[in-house]
Amino acid sequence: MNIVNKVTFRHLKQNKRRTLVTIIGTIISVAMVTAVATLGMSFMDLFQRETMDRNGEWHVAYHEVDKAQLEVIKAEDNTEAVSLSRDRGYAWLEGSPANRYKPYLFVKDLDEEGFERFSVNVKEGRLPQTENEIVISEEIAKNAQVSYQIGDELTLEIGERFAEGQASEQLLSQTTSLVMNEEGENVETLINQEERSYTIVGVIESPHWEPSWSPGYTVISYVDPASVTEADPVDASVVLADVSNALFAEAEALAQAHNISNVSYHSELLRYYGVTDQDNLHRTLYSLLGIIIAVIVIGSVALIFNAFAISVSERSRHLGMLSSVGATKRQKRNSVFFEGFLIGLVSIPLGLLAGVVGIGITFFFINGVLQEALYLGNGLRLVVTPGSLLTAAGISVATIFISTYIPALRASRISAIDAIRQSQDVKLSGKAVKTSFLIRNVFGVEADIGLKNLKRHKRRYQVTVFSLVISIVLFLTVAFFTDSLVKSVDMSQDGVDFDIRVQQTQETEESRQLLDEIPSLGDVTNYTLGKEIYLSAMVDETKIAEELKQIPDQLEEGEYRYAMNVIALDEPSLTAYAEQVGIDPEQLMEEGNLKAIAVDTISYTDYDEGKFVETKAIQTAVGETFDLFYEEWIGDQAEKIDAISVEVLALTDEQPMGAVMNGLGSLNIVVSEQVFDGLTDEFTNMPMTTTLHLQTSDPATTQEEIDELGGSSFYVYNVHQMRQQEQQMVLIMRVFTYGFITLITLISVANIFNTISTSIALRKREFAMLKSIGMTPKSFNKMINYESIFYGVKALLYGLPLSILVMYLIHRSVNHTFAYDFSLPWLSMLYVVIAVFAIVGAAMLYSIAKIRKENIIDTLKQENI
Incomplete structure (x- = not known):
């Protein structure tokens, strides 16, 4: 250590308060960078584990592959694990199920790797080991009239779901709810049925990846890799060793080279690895990351720079003294860099430790609350990687260097006379x-x-x-x-803001009475009872959404036909909604007052541009009116029938509970029941739907209670998941x-x-x-x-x-x-x-x-x- 550095070190020791303040400021800066990196890694880890539990652990899936194609997939350098699966199809659940919206058993085959990757959790018995063994979901016991026991023989006629009016190639899957007619009757049939016999060897928890609205209870059998043939193919779900953006090109190239017709990606999971095939999303992620890192670095530089700038100002006489005894500009500049080195030597390790420990303590206190409030199956865990620590340390070193550079240059220019005069x-x-x-x-x-x-x-x-x-x-x-x-x-x-939707399929006194009783069930916390009809309105081209102006061929004599969804809320719901929007609800409910709230902001997905868009649905103002009409078809001719003129009382971007956010060229307007009843009384042949949306503290129990109330003229749709x-x-x-x-x-x-x-x-x-x-x-x-x-x-x-x-x-x-x-x-x-x-x-x-x-x-x- 040269003499100038020794003097600098002694000066730091003598000015303990200022040195301590600088060290604390630097520690805070390093801890901030470390905490952000650790927090980001930990949340990404949580998202990854939650997604794996919910939808399985896989990155790329190759569908309908035979044995030769399967061997090629396994032989790929980047393949870490391959799980096999096969959707056998549906079989009728014996007896009359307690839940009439789930009349099927859904048979799925998995291999040993699949049991692990798709989080199949055994409650009783064991997992299948041969293709004639099966495990059943615990939910079946609550809904089947027949009591299934481990060891029972089960003979099923397994086929594919088909509903009248649909093409055979549009067979229904687990993501499609049961198709019912207006009387609430199941109109589906099973086609291409095949008889298979199984022995029940265990009971499993209801899989997380089974949608709550699916019509079939999942039962799982075993797929033997040796039995895979061209006539009996499987789906191969691949876990990759290296997850990067190159996987999309690699998967497509492999599929094309070996005639694999269908490839899919676990987009939700890949997103939490920072991998996506959407260029727009990439640009968004990287530009946002760059801006946030810049903000953090600038904030850190400001924090440390101030300490060193004030330090140089305070040390001006000390630096002038060094200049008077022959210290060169370089030596004075290096004295500040050396001070930064000493500060960093102490601060960076302590800052890294403080950032990690601070986040760890935070997780310890908030984990329980988060799991309870957000229904998380997994808790936050501290994820610290060498890369994140090295990145935080590197940013901190660069920050300290940038923070000391200007004060160092300033120090090198301080002369003995200037220091004595304090003229700088x-x-x-x-x-x-x-x-x-x-x-x-x-x-x-x-x-x-x-x-x-x-x-x-x-x-x-x-x-x-x-x-x-x-x-x-x-x-x-x-x-x-x-x-x-x-x-x-x-x-x-x-935009799902409710747990259960109860939709009336037939207007009867019984169904109306049941819809009035349901909100009084014990676990219901909030509800909205609404009626909807679909009308139209011609809107002048100057008032339509900006995006619609780009397609002039849709105009009819300078006007655009808007689809108008007229929503009537029950009085308590309308009062609450009006207050939320900021108007007096009495203005909507006055006799003969044809006024409405227009939801003029919509969100939709622009698939051509690959982006989500929020825009104004219509360029209107309070006080303007819509002349609503509907068309009645007589043979091949449509007769336009004027319905009503409604004045806009308020504009809002808040949708009422359960309302569907429509796309371009459509508008939701909310009216009182009096206005709505006037429409339906005058035009009795207009199609109308009555829907009850519920928020509940226990959706499963609420659905069971609704089913116990009986009634076949409404449909229950549980979207709690x-x-x-x-x-x-x-x-x-x-x-x-x-x-x-x-x-x-x-x-x-x-x-x-x-x-x-x-x-x-x-x-x-x-x-x-x-x-x-x-x-x-x-x-x-x-x-x-x-x-x-x-x-x-x-x-x-x-x-x-x-x-x-x-x-x-x-x-x-x-x-x-x-x-x-x-x-x-x-x-x-x-x-x-x-x-x-x-x-x-x-x-x-x-x-x-x-x-x-x-x-x-x-x-x-x-x-x-």
Whole structure:
């Protein structure tokens, strides 16, 4: 260690407080980067495990492969494991099932690898070992009239589901619910049946990958790899050793080379590996990742840079002394780099440890709550990889280097005379400290002195303002990113906001009475009873959605035919919905008042562009009317019948519970039951549906209770599983992103307090001088308050425009996949304005309180603080 480095090391030891503050700031920065990396890896791990439990562990599936093709797939270098499966088909469940929407057994074959990869959990007995053995789902025991026992022989006529009116090639699968007619009767038949006999050897939990609305209870047999032939092929689900974007091209090439006609990908699971075949989504992910990493690095640089900038300002006399005894520019510059090296040597390991331990402790406390609130089968586990630690360490090293570079250059330029005069920090020329006469006349002499003080200490003033600007940009950027992420997740989901749908298939007194009784069931927490009819309206081309203007051939004499879905809600639901939208519900329910709420914002998937789009369904305004009509077909001719004119009372982007978000050229309008009944009374032949949507604390029990009520004129559709998955995704995203906001906020506040308190500490002699010439405590406090205001105003003037620019860049990145209008987070911006002045004021008051009681004479004698 050379003499300059020894002197630098000794200076760090002598200035323990400043050194400790710098180390703590650097540790926080490193911990932030580490925490974000660890949090991201841990959440991706959770998503992967949840998806594997729900849909099986596989990456690529080759369908209908024979033995030769199977051997080729297994021989691939990137193949880690192959599980075999075969959907045998459906057989009728004996007796009359308690759940009339599940009349089938669904027979699926798996091999030993498949039992593991598809999470088949045995409750009693064992798994099948031969092709004539079978395990049954525990759910069957609750619904079958025949009691199945382990050891029983089961003879099934297995076939394919077919419904009248459909082509034979459109056979129905487990993802398609039971097809019923208007009387609630099953209209399906089984075709291509084949008799097979099995011995029941075990009972399994109902598989997670069995949809709640599927018509068949899953029973699983065994597929022997040796029995695979061209006449009896299987599906091969492949787990890859290396999951990368190259897998799509490799799988397609293999399929083409060996005449495999159908290849599918586990898109949901691959997404959580960061792998997708959609270029738009790639661009979105990488551009967002780049912006967020840049925000983190800039925030970290700001935090550490401030510490080193203030350090150089404080060490100016020390560096001048080194210059006076012959230290070169290079030696002075390297002294700052050496200081950064020592700080990093201590801070980086501690920061890595703090980030990992902090996330681990967080998981320990929130895991139980998350699992209970989000119905997760798995908990968050701490995932720390060498790659994430090395990445965090590398970013931290680069951050410290960038943070020390400018102070190091500044240090190299400090001469002995400048250091003694302190001319590099204090500007004494008249031009440098000139202020407007308005400041003194409007705000008083204290404000004028405060502004001159800031101008005199221009570098410290700039460092503090820079710290505030970075904090503003950090907070607003992350808040906007959070909103964008949650909105993107919302747009990509199906919008299922209910657990059970009860749809009336036949308008009878019995069915209406049952629909009135169901909401009173014990586990029902919320409900909406709605009626729907589909009408039309001709809309002028100037008012149609912008996207529709691109297809002029759809216009009829300058108008576009809109599909109008008229929804009537029961009175309690309508009242709640109207209040949510922000209008008086009485305006909708007044006698003869033909008014409606129009849901003018829609989301749809643009398959040509490969993106999700949110747009205005129609360019209308409150007070405009729609002339609704419907067409009655008489033979081959359609007769247009005017129905009603409805005035728009309010516009909203909030859908009522259970409403389907339609695509372009359609509009949902919500009316009162009085308006709706007037329509149906006048036009009795219009098709109408009555639907009850339920939210319930126990969907399975609620469905059983509905079935016990009886009645064949309505259809029950349980979508709790789908809703649960959507809620999990959205809520987990909120936990992740709001946790990130909290972290950023705390770091920003710490950064501001550190910068301002250090700056105030370096101004002790200045404050002592002002007090020595007669400045009263009241005037002194007034001066400090004005300084706080100047800091805040200057920071907002720079911070808000920069934040808007970064937010717009994030919006452009997201728009590659999720297209919606850019809007500023006004509420977050208001919070920032309030917070900036509150934090700056608190930091100034805190710092002043620490030096208030110091003796004026002793403070004036101090050469360096």
